[in-house]
Amino acid sequence: MTEAIKSSLRDNAGARWFVLILVSVTMLIAYTFMEVLSPLQTLIQSTYGWSGTDWGIVTGAQGYLNVFAFMLIFAGIILDKMGIKFTSIGAGIVMILGAIIKYYAFAGDFEIGSTIIGIDKRVFISAAGFALFCVGAEGAGITVSRIIVKWFKGKEMALAMGTEMALARFGSFIALFGSPRIAKAFDIPTAVLVGAIALSIALILFIVYSVMDVKLDKEIDDEAEAEEPFKISDIKVIITSKGFWYIAILCLLFYSAVFPFYKFSSGLMVNKFGIDPSTAGDIPSILPFGTILLTPLFGYLYDRLGKGASMMILGAVLLVIVHTIFYIPALTATWVAIFAVVLLGIAFSLVPSAMWPSVPKIIPEKQLGSAYALIFYVQNIGLMLVPILLGVVLDKTNPGVNEKTEAAISMLREQGVAVGEITDKIQALRVSGEIPMFDYSSTWLIFVALTILAVVFGFLLKAEDKKKGYGLELPNIQK
Numbered sequence: 001m002t003e004a005i006k007s008s009l010r011d012n013a014g015a016r017w018f019v020l021i022l023v024s025v026t027m028l029i030a031y032t033f034m035e036v037l038s039p040l041q042t043l044i045q046s047t048y049g050w051s052g053t054d055w056g057i058v059t060g061a062q063g064y065l066n067v068f069a070f071m072l073i074f075a076g077i078i079l080d081k082m083g084i085k086f087t088s089i090g091a092g093i094v095m096i097l098g099a100i101i102k103y104y105a106f107a108g109d110f111e112i113g114s115t116i117i118g119i120d121k122r123v124f125i126s127a128a129g130f131a132l133f134c135v136g137a138e139g140a141g142i143t144v145s146r147i148i149v150k151w152f153k154g155k156e157m158a159l160a161m162g163t164e165m166a167l168a169r170f171g172s173f174i175a176l177f178g179s180p181r182i183a184k185a186f187d188i189p190t191a192v193l194v195g196a197i198a199l200s201i202a203l204i205l206f207i208v209y210s211v212m213d214v215k216l217d218k219e220i221d222d223e224a225e226a227e228e229p230f231k232i233s234d235i236k237v238i239i240t241s242k243g244f245w246y247i248a249i250l251c252l253l254f255y256s257a258v259f260p261f262y263k264f265s266s267g268l269m270v271n272k273f274g275i276d277p278s279t280a281g282d283i284p285s286i287l288p289f290g291t292i293l294l295t296p297l298f299g300y301l302y303d304r305l306g307k308g309a310s311m312m313i314l315g316a317v318l319l320v321i322v323h324t325i326f327y328i329p330a331l332t333a334t335w336v337a338i339f340a341v342v343l344l345g346i347a348f349s350l351v352p353s354a355m356w357p358s359v360p361k362i363i364p365e366k367q368l369g370s371a372y373a374l375i376f377y378v379q380n381i382g383l384m385l386v387p388i389l390l391g392v393v394l395d396k397t398n399p400g401v402n403e404k405t406e407a408a409i410s411m412l413r414e415q416g417v418a419v420g421e422i423t424d425k426i427q428a429l430r431v432s433g434e435i436p437m438f439d440y441s442s443t444w445l446i447f448v449a450l451t452i453l454a455v456v457f458g459f460l461l462k463a464e465d466k467k468k469g470y471g472l473e474l475p476n477i478q479k
Contacts, residue, residue, distance in 0.1 A: 009212075009215060009216045010150075010151055010216060015212070016151045016152060016155070016160075017160075018212075019147070019151055019209060019212050020148065020151070020152075020160050020163060020164060022205050022206075022208055022209045022212070023088075023144045023147050023148070023164065023205070023206075023209055024144075024163060024164040024167040024168065025167065025201075025202070025205055026092070026140060026144070026202040026205045026206055026209075027140065027141065027144055027164060027167065027168040027171070028167045028168055028170055028171035028174075029171060029198045029199055029201060029202040030095060030136075030137045030140055030141075030168070030171065030199070030202060031168045031169065031171030031172050031175070032171035032172070032174045032175045032195055032198060033095070033099055033133065033137075033175070033195035033196065033198065033199060034133075034134075034137060034171070034172070034175070035171075035172045035175035035176060035179075035262050036175045036179050036191060036192055036195040037058070037059075037179070037191075037192070038059075038175065038176060038179075038262040038263050038265070038266065038281065038284075039175070039176050039177075039179050039180045039266045039280060039281025039284070039285075040179060040180060040183055040188060040191065040266070041055055041263070041264070041266045041267045041280075042266060042267055042270050042277040042280060042423060042427070043180070043183060043188065043277060043423050044188065045405070046277075046405070046409065046422050046423040046426045046427075047188065047422060047423065048122060049405070049406045049409050049410075050120070050123065051391075051395055051402045052390075052391040052392070052394035052395040052398075052402065052438075053388075053391045053392055053395050054119075054120060054123045054391075055263070055387075055391050056387045056388040056389070056390060056391020056392060056394075057119065057123055057127050057388065057391070058123055058126050058127045058130060059130075059260070059263040059387040059391075060127075060383070060384045060385065060386070060387035060388040060391075061126075061127040061128070061130040061131040061134065061384070062130065062131070062134040062138075062380060062383045062384055063134075063380040063381060063382075063383050063384020063385070064127070064131040064384060065131045065132065065134070065135050066131075066134060066135055066138055066376070066377065066380040066384075067377065067380050067381050067384055070377075071135045071138075071139075072135075072138055072139070072142075072373050072374075072376050072377040072380060073373055073374065073377055075087065075091075075135070075138065075139040075142060075373055076142060076369050076370040076371075076372065076373020076374065076376075076377075077369075077370065077373070078090075078139075079139075079142060079143055079146060079369035079370075079373065080366075080367070080369035080370050084143055084146060084147055084150070084210075084213055085210040085213055085214070087139060087143045088140065088143045088144075088147075088206040088209065088210065089203070089206050089207060089210065090136075090139070091136045091137070091139035091140040091143060091206075092136065092140065092199070092202055092203035092206045092207075093136070093203065094132065094133070094135050094136030094139065095133050095136030095137055095140065095199050095202065095203075096136075096196070096199045096200060096203060097132060097133075097136075098129050098130065098131070098132030098133025098134070098135070098136060099129065099133050099192075099195065099196035099199050100129070100196060101125065101128060101129030101132060101133075102125075102126055102129030102130055102133060102192055102196070103129070103189060103192045103193050103196050104125065104129070105122050105125035105126035105128075105129055106122070106126065106188050106189040106192055107189040107192075107193070108122070108125070110122050134380075138376050138380065140202075140206075141372075141376060142369065142372040142373050142376055143369075144164060145161070145356060145359075145368075145372045146368055146369050146372065147209070147213075148160050148161055148164060149360050149365065149368055150216075151216075153360060153365070154477070155477065156299075156300075156303055156476075156477065157303065157357050157360070157476050158298075158299035158300070158302040158303045158308075158353060158354070158357035158476050159296055159299040159300045159303050160299070161299055161352075161353065161356045161357050162295040162296040162297070162298060162299025162300070162349075162352075162353040163295070163296045163299070165291070165295045165352050165353065165356075166291055166292040166293070166294075166295040166296050167292070169287075169288035169289075169291040169292060169295070169348075170288060170289070170292050171288075172262065172285075172287070172288035173285050173287075173288040173289045173292075175195070175281075176262070176281040176282075176284050176285035176287075176288070177281060177282065177285040179191045179195075179281065180277075180279070180280070180281050182194060235367075235370060235374075237363070237364065237367055238363055238367055238370060238371050238374060239374070241362060241363065242464055242468075243362045243461065243464045243465065243468060243470055244359075244362055244363060244371065244374075244375075246457055246460050246461040246464055247355060247358060247359065247362065247375070247461055248374065248375045248378040248379075249378065249457050250312065250316075250351075250355070250454055250457040250458055250461060251355060251375050251378065251379050252378045252379050252381060252382040253316075253382070253450050253451070253453050253454040253457060254315070254316060254319065254351050254352075254355075254451075254454050255379050255382060255383060256379075256382030256383060256386045256450050257319055257323065257447050257450040257451050257454065258319075258344070258348055259383055260383070260386045260387045260390055260447075261284070261287075261344070261447070262284060262287075263387055263390075264387075264390055264394075264440070264443070265280075265281075265283075265284040266280035266281050266284065267280075267394075267438060267440070268326065268440050268444075269283055269284070269337060270427070271430075271437045271438040271439070271440060272326075272329075272332055272437075272440055273332055273333075273334055273336075273337045274332070274334075275334070275337075276427070277423050277424075277427055283334075283337050283338055283341055284341060286338065286341045286342060286345065287341050287344055287345045287348060288345075289345075290342060290345030290346070290348075290349070291345050291348050291349045294345065294346060294349035294350075294353075295348075295349040295352065295353045296353075297349075298311060298349050298350055298353035298354065299353040299357070302353060302354050302357060302475070302476060303357075303475060303476045303477050304475050304477060305475060306471075306472075306473045306474045306475045306476075307354075307473050308354040308355075308357070308358045308472040308473060309354070309358075309458070309461055309462035309465050309472040309473055310462065310473065311350050311351070311353070311354040312350070312351050312354050312355055312358075312458045312461065312462075313455065313458035313459060313462065314350055315346075315347040315348075315349075315350030315351035315354075316347070316351065316451060316454040316455040316458045317455055318343055318344075318346055318347035318350070319344070319347045319351075319451040319454060320448065320451040320452055320454075320455060321343060322340050322343050322344045322347060322451075323444060323447040323448045323450075323451050324448055325339075325340040325343075326340055326440075326444050326447070327441055327444040327445060327447070327448055328441075329439075329441045354472075357476055358470070358472050359371055359372065359375065361470045361471050361472060362470050382450075386446065386450070389446060390443050390446060393442055393443050393446065394438060394440065394443045397439060397442040397443065398436070398438050398439055400436070401435070401436050401438055404435050404436070405426060405435055408425075408426060408429055408434075408435055409422060409426065412425055412426075
C-alpha cells in the first residue's frame with residue numbers, strides 16, 4: 001500500500017512529463033534572454049561604438065557574480081537546504097530583476113563618454129544586469145536538473161534531460177533568429193524588453209510546478225527520498241571524486257567552446273563569410289534548431305544502450321573538426337559555414353545528452369544539488385573568461401580597426417545619419433575596404449585548443465569509469 005502511494009505521481013508517465021514540460025519551457029525562456037544580444041554584436045558595435053573588449057566584458061558577465069561572489073555555490077547549498085520550490089521561485093525573481101537592469105542599460109539616455117570605474121557606463125550597467133540575470137538562470141538550471149532526477153531517476157532520465165535541453169536550445173534559436181528582426185523593426189532596447197517580459201511567464205511556470213512538487217512530497221514517506229539538509233561533509237564527498245572533476249572540467253571546456261560561439265558567431269559571419277549584419281544570426285540559429293531533434297534522440301539511445309562516456313568523446317572530436325573549419329582562413333563559402341554549424345549541432349547534442357544524466361551515476365542523489373552547482377560553477381569560470389579573452393585577442397590582432405570604426409561612426413552621426421542606418425553604412429565602408437574587416441582566425445585558435453583539451457578529458461573520464469565502475473557505459477533504464 002505504501003509503495004503504491006509513493007509511486008502514484010512519479011510513476012505516472014503523464015504527470016512526470018507534464019512536470020518536464022513546465023520546467024523545460026522556463027529554461028527555454030531563460031535561454032532566449034541569455035542570447036538576446038548575441039546576434040546583435042555588429043549592430044551594437046556600430047550603434048554604440050563598442051570595442052571587442054567591451055563586447056567581451058558584457059558577454060563574459062555570466063560568471064562575474066556566479067564565480068567571484070560564489071553565487072552558484074550558494075545556489076547549490078540553498079537548493080539542498082531549502083528545497084526545490086524555494087530555489088526555483090527565487091531564481092525566477094532574480095532573472096527578472098537582472099533583465100530589467102539590462103533593459104535599462106540600452107533604454108537609458110547616457111552621456112557619451114560617461115564611465116563607471118573606467119568602463120563605459122552603458123557597458124557597465126549591461127554587464128551588471130546580465131551578471132545578476134545569470135545568477136538566477138544558473139540557479140534555475142541546477143534546480144531543473146535536480147527536478148528531472150527527482151522525477152525520472154530509474155526511468156527515461158537521459159531522454160527527459162535531452163528533451164529539456166532541446167527546448168532550452170530552441171530558446172537560443174528564437175533569440176538568434178528573432179532578436180535582429182525585432183531590433184531592425186524597432187530598436188535594440190525593444191529586443192531586450194521582449195525577452196524581459198517573457199521571463200515573467202517563466203516565473204509563473206515555476207510556481208505551477210511547485211504545486212506539483214508539494215503533491216509529490218506528500219506522497220513520499222521514505223525519508224531516504226526526502227530532500228536532506230545540507231551538510232559540509234556532503235561537499236567533501238563531491239570534491240574528492242576524481243570522476244566528478246573529469247566531468248566538471250569536460251563541461252567547462254565543452255561549453256566554453258559552444259556558448260561563446262553564440263556571442264562571437266555573428267561577427268564571424270559578417271567579417272569572414274560576408275553575411276549581411278541584419279541576418280548574421282540566421283546561420284548560427286541552425287545550431288539550436290538541430291539540437292531540438294538530436295538531443296532527445298541521443299538521450300533515448302543513452303537510456304537504452306548506454307555508452308555515455310563514448311558519446312561525450314565523439315561529441316568533443318566533432319567539436320575539434322567544427323572549430324578547425326571556422327579557423328581556416330581560406331574557407332569562406334556560405335555553405336561551409338552552414339555545414340560547420342550543422343556539425344556543431346550534432347556535437348552539441350551528443351555531449352550534454354550524455355553528460356548531465358551521468359552525474360547521478362557518480363554522485364549520490366542527496367548531494368546532487370551541490371554537485372550540479374559545483375559543475376555549473378566550474379563551467380561559469382570558462383563562460384566568464386573565454387569571451388573576455390576572445391574580445392581582447394580580437395582587438396589585439398586587429399590593430400586600428402576599432403579606432404577607424406569609431407571615427408566613421410562619429411562622422412556619420414555628425415552628418416545626421418539615422419541610428420538605424422549607421423550599421424549599413426559601416427558595413428558598406430568595410431566592403432569597400434575603407435574600414436578593414438576583422439580577422440577572426442587568431443581568435444578562433446582559442447576554440448580549437450579548448451576542444452582538443454575536451455577530447456583529452458573525455459578519454460580520462462572513460463578510463464576512470466572503467467576503473468571505478470560508475471556505469472557510464474551502461475543503460476540508464478533499470479529493468
